[in-house]
């Protein structure tokens with residue numbers, strides 16, 4: 001268990017800290033609203049000693065004692081951008097943020113094209129993670145420390161500075177470093193802040209997704225505390241034993257209990273739950289496993305949809321002998337699951353579930369272009385590389401791009417030998433009608449093979 005971090009200054013974006021500091025010093029809660037409004041309107045991006053000077057000008061009713069307290073204990077922003085990994089000054093890429101105690105976290109911006117370009121920010125909730133998922137780079141770090149709610153929100157502030165004006169941030173996913181429900185209070189604090197200041201952040205809670213491998217009792221609690229936020233469950237296997245080999249923390253969180261919680265979450269919120277499933281060749285990709293998965297999901301009372309993610313190389317996963325299945329194998333797996341229909345007699349099924357009875361399971365494959373895509377699609381696969389020289393992040397939403405433009409974008413970024421480069425261009429050119437095109441991309445320490453097959 002890491003030592004709790006004592007921050008000085010505290011982040012102003014931390015409602016809990018503001019509230020407890022006010023109470024501790026006898027400042028009435030009613031002034032919190034003014035302070036919060038000031039913080040939201042000011043959108044600080046640096047630890048600025050003068051940050052609080054304007055507070056009393058705007059809100060003369062805030063007592064001087066409160067201003068002094070804030071000046072002494074709180075800063076507008078407590079983190080700074082250590083490095084920006086991208087091909088452009090703004091847009092898609094990865095931010096390495098340095099916290100005030102020198103520790104670093106990562107935040108990813110992923111753009112989606114289409115008629116209304118937009119971006120998703122993938123935020124971290126912890127420094128490291130103790131869940132130890134065998135495919136995940138963050139899991140190898142162990143849990144180093146918890147983030148404060150304000151530090152989670154500061155990631156959005158920094159991301160806003162780096163997002164392209166033509167693809168504004170519209171979604172937030174807690175899929176960066178850490179297990180969000182293992183830092184429940186801070187994550188809830190960030191969600192509450194987003195809920196009350198959705199306009200300032202330009203985000204609605206319905207566009208926020210919390211991704212978890214499951215922490216007993218916390219999914220139910222999230223449904224009660226913050227029903228508007230969405231839930232994604234990193235499932236990865238339909239059987240308890242198999243799941244425990246991929247997600248070691250599952251050993252103390254039985255699958256049937258976890259799925260009961262998901263059903264309760266569905267009943268309390270009416271939200272659809274995204275089931276994330278990393279396809280690992282020879283581990284969880286057999287036809288038998290696909291049938292077990294289809295049968296399991298068809299019996300869920302909560303509305304669920306399945307997102308299959310071919311394993312994307314990480315040092316930890318590779319060390320465990322993990323490999324991605326072929327595209328064809330992914331599709332076979334998907335097709336088996338998709339044959340299952342929601343059970344008419346799902347136990348306790350009512351209202352929404354009844355309306356959906358007999359409907360096929362919604363099942364998609366997220367083809368990974370580069371590691372960033374898998375980080376985006378599954379619960380955090382980020383690991384700190386901040387100490388290493390910056391490498392360009394190559395994050396592209398393959399589902400939103402025509403094949404040739406994907407090839408062009410990736411090849412331009414990758415320092416490939418000229419002959420390979422020419423071959424790729426040739427392949428890209430003949431794939432313009434939708435045939436499968438294979439492209440090698442250098443990314444991080446890995447050579448990643450990815451397929452730009454037609455979107456599923």
Ligand code: SF4
Nearest residue numbers: 129133136139379380
């Ligand atoms: S996948 Fe998520 S829960 Fe699992 S180790 Fe990585 S960050 Fe932690």
